Amino acid sequence: MIISKTSFVLLKMPQNLYKKILIALLLIVGVLGIIRTNTIQRSAGSGDFRNRVQGARLMKDGIIPYYYHWHPGDPVRYVSEHDIDTSHRRRVSMCTSSPLFHRVLGPFADYNEPVIDRGIFILFYAFLVIMALLTWYKSKNLLLTLLFFVPFLFSDGWCHHITLVQNYFLFGFLFFLVSFTILKKHYFFAGLLFALLFLFRLNSIVFAIPFILLFRQYKHFILGLASGLLIYVSILAFFPFERKNWTEYFSALQEHTKVHLGQLPHEQRYYNIDSLLPFPFEGENFAAMEIKRQHTPSTWVNPEASNFSLIYKFILKRQPPVLLLNGLLGFCYLSVIAAFFFVKRKQKDYNISIEQVLLTGLLFYGLSCFFSPIISNPYQMPQWMTVAALIIIFNRKIPRWLIVFFFLGIFVDLVYFPNIRGKHAISDVIFMFSTFLIIIKSDWNKNIDSNLR
Numbered sequence: 001m002i003i004s005k006t007s008f009v010l011l012k013m014p015q016n017l018y019k020k021i022l023i024a025l026l027l028i029v030g031v032l033g034i035i036r037t038n039t040i041q042r043s044a045g046s047g048d049f050r051n052r053v054q055g056a057r058l059m060k061d062g063i064i065p066y067y068y069h070w071h072p073g074d075p076v077r078y079v080s081e082h083d084i085d086t087s088h089r090r091r092v093s094m095c096t097s098s099p100l101f102h103r104v105l106g107p108f109a110d111y112n113e114p115v116i117d118r119g120i121f122i123l124f125y126a127f128l129v130i131m132a133l134l135t136w137y138k139s140k141n142l143l144l145t146l147l148f149f150v151p152f153l154f155s156d157g158w159c160h161h162i163t164l165v166q167n168y169f170l171f172g173f174l175f176f177l178v179s180f181t182i183l184k185k186h187y188f189f190a191g192l193l194f195a196l197l198f199l200f201r202l203n204s205i206v207f208a209i210p211f212i213l214l215f216r217q218y219k220h221f222i223l224g225l226a227s228g229l230l231i232y233v234s235i236l237a238f239f240p241f242e243r244k245n246w247t248e249y250f251s252a253l254q255e256h257t258k259v260h261l262g263q264l265p266h267e268q269r270y271y272n273i274d275s276l277l278p279f280p281f282e283g284e285n286f287a288a289m290e291i292k293r294q295h296t297p298s299t300w301v302n303p304e305a306s307n308f309s310l311i312y313k314f315i316l317k318r319q320p321p322v323l324l325l326n327g328l329l330g331f332c333y334l335s336v337i338a339a340f341f342f343v344k345r346k347q348k349d350y351n352i353s354i355e356q357v358l359l360t361g362l363l364f365y366g367l368s369c370f371f372s373p374i375i376s377n378p379y380q381m382p383q384w385m386t387v388a389a390l391i392i393i394f395n396r397k398i399p400r401w402l403i404v405f406f407f408l409g410i411f412v413d414l415v416y417f418p419n420i421r422g423k424h425a426i427s428d429v430i431f432m433f434s435t436f437l438i439i440i441k442s443d444w445n446k447n448i449d450s451n452l453r
Contacts, residue, residue, distance in 0.1 A: 026146040033153030034125070040162050041121045045224070045289040047165035051094040051407060052439060053116055054080040055102040056109035064104065065095040065246055074276055077110075083272050092255035095295045097167070099245035100199045100232070115286040117165045124161075126198040127173040128385075134180060136390040142393055148388045148407065155324060155413040156424065157381025159301045164379055171201045172383035175365070178207075179358050181219065183392040191224020199232060202253075203368045209333070209360035257373045260309075261319045301415055306424035307369065307376035314422070322373050327350065329371040339440050353444035355394050363435045370428055371398035378424045381413055384431045391411050391438065398442045 013042055055065035057077055065088055070079050080094055095102075108116060113209060128149070136145045161169060174197040181190035197204050208225060211218040236242050276287065304310070308328070312320040343350055366384065369376050389407055409430035412423060420426075 011404055022194055023143055023146060026141050026143075026150045029152040029435065030153060033150060035042055037153060037159060039119075039296060040159055041118070043103065043287070043289070043292045044117075044163045044165065045284055045293075046117065047163065049117060049165035051080045052097050052102065052105055052115060052167065053109050053113060054078055055095040055097060056105040056428060059099065059102045059245065060106050060109060060240065064241075066245075066248040067091070068093050070273070072276060076281070079273070079277065079281075080279075090185050091253045092259070095227075095252070095257060098200055098202070098414065099242060099249055101167075102245075103242075103263050112397075114283050120165060120167070121162065124169050125172075129371070131173060131176050131389055132386065138180075138183070138393040139395060141395060144392050144403075148392060148410065149385075150212070150240050151407075151410050151414060152382075152388075153378035154186045154415055155378075155381060155410060156301045157378045157384075157413050157427075158339050159377040159415055160303060160377065161382050162391065163301060166379040168380050169385075171197060171204065171383040172386045174200070175204070175207070175279075175362060175383065175386040179362075179386065182354065182358060183393075187218060187220035191221045191226070191395065192223075192228040193226050194221075195228025195232070198229070199301065201445065203405055204365055204371070206368045209364055210352075210357045210360045218357070237312075239385070256366075257322070260374050261322065273417060276396075295375040299406075300376070302419045302423060303377060304419075304422075305375045306373050306380065306426055307377055308425075309375055310422065310425050312413045320373075325373055329367055332367050332371075333364060336436060336439070339436075343440060355390070355397070355440050355442075355444055358390060359435055362390070363432060366428070366432050366435070370398065370432065378413065381424065381427065382410065386421065387431065389434055394442070397444055397446045398438055401436060402438050402441060406431065407439065 039364055045421075058065040058068055063078075068078070069091070070084060071086070085091070108119070110120075124327045126440075132145055132149045135149075136142050139145060174193065178190050178194045178197065181193060194204075194208070208222070211221050215222060236246070279285070286386070308325065312318075312324075317349070340352060340356075369380055369383075388406065389409070391403060395403060400444060411417065413427040417423065
């Protein structure tokens with residue numbers, strides 16, 4: 001009897017009250033997600049960001065980082081790897097960021113590593129909050145925004161990103177700012193901002209493909225991009241050391257590709273240098289950090305790769321050739337473009353909307369990561385939150401089942417989802433295929449003023 005009365009009361013509750021309760025619960029879960037990732041960051045220790053810091057320090061001191069390896073006698077502030085190859089042979093280092101990225105990091109590079117890592121953690125959460133608030137502002141849908149952003153805090157991609165102190169979310173955030181600026185129709189400024197993103201992350205250039213194909217409509221965006229690159233190249237003309245860094249950077253990228261494809265032997269390291277480092281090293285006690293990680297099970301995430309190379313290697317037991325990867329990438333690009341022409345032929349009044357152009361550019365970028373010869377780990381997944389944010393903003397033009405389909409990609413990537421083989425590759429495929437369907441299946445001609453303000 002008591003249960004039936006309770007059920008009756010719940011049924012009588014206004015729908016808005018249900019919504020407010022759900023929003024409150026999501027906010028609570030979101031806070032718990034932040035606390036959890038804070039624990040992960042505190043327990044992780046130095047990660048992949050160390051080689052960015054090392055690169056910034058080397059460049060500040062007039063040393064090109066891309067083939068540099070620390071040896072006893074060098075300043076310990078240049079240490080990145082703790083196992084060194086004593087042969088002194090020329091081989092590519094762990095530095096993979098662009099020279100401009102190192103320069104931007106330069107003013108902060110002399111802080112101790114834990115301070116830098118903590119700053120990056122806080123900065124990226126600030127980026128995430130800004131993205132969520134702007135998404136809520138544009139969509140006028142707080143519930144949908146939370147339904148995407150809160151589970152993301154518990155994804156392998158975000159947790160792995162924090163564990164290894166990666167910087168891919170910076171690229172996702174810049175993509176979001178570029179997209180947001182384009183929606184505001186500030187095309188030239190968006191082009192300038194995208195030039196910065198391109199100089200940080202070279203394969204991001206594929207985002208511009210649909211804008212180039214529609215040059216007459218988006219010529220100011222392309223002009224902004226070209227102007228930004230021209231300004232930077234003009235600056236390089238006066239600094240030979242900067243030009244040399246870019247030359248070495250391109251050479252190093254080719255070497256990294258060969259290593260990832262198994263065309264070069266794995267680097268052999270012969271000597272652990274921990275005994276040569278001061279204790280604690282830049283404020284970190286390695287032994288204590290390891291014990292802390294062992295007593296913090298929540299710091300473990302599934303590190304399995306997410307791109308096509310994993311699938312190919314699982315089936316054929318070898319790395320895919322670069323020609324095949326480039327061929328598949330080109331085929332996917334042509335397929336997306338062909339789909340536009342097919343729809344246009346069926347609908348004589350069909351015009352490619354700004355929403356489709358943005359999502360297509362981001363899809364092209366996602367495909368370039370998926371078919372990259374460089375093995376892609378789950379820490380690249382946070383970049384897909386840019387697409388998620390745009391889907392939320394455009395939600396009233398998109399079929400509900402496609403929004404759920406895209407969300408499934410986040411669901412599969414959750415740390416609580418079973419660790420099946422290929423989990424992250426499945427998530428990436430869901431993101432890409434659902435984005436493609438959203439591009440061609442949504443009602444982009446639907447007039448929704450609130451989405452365009």
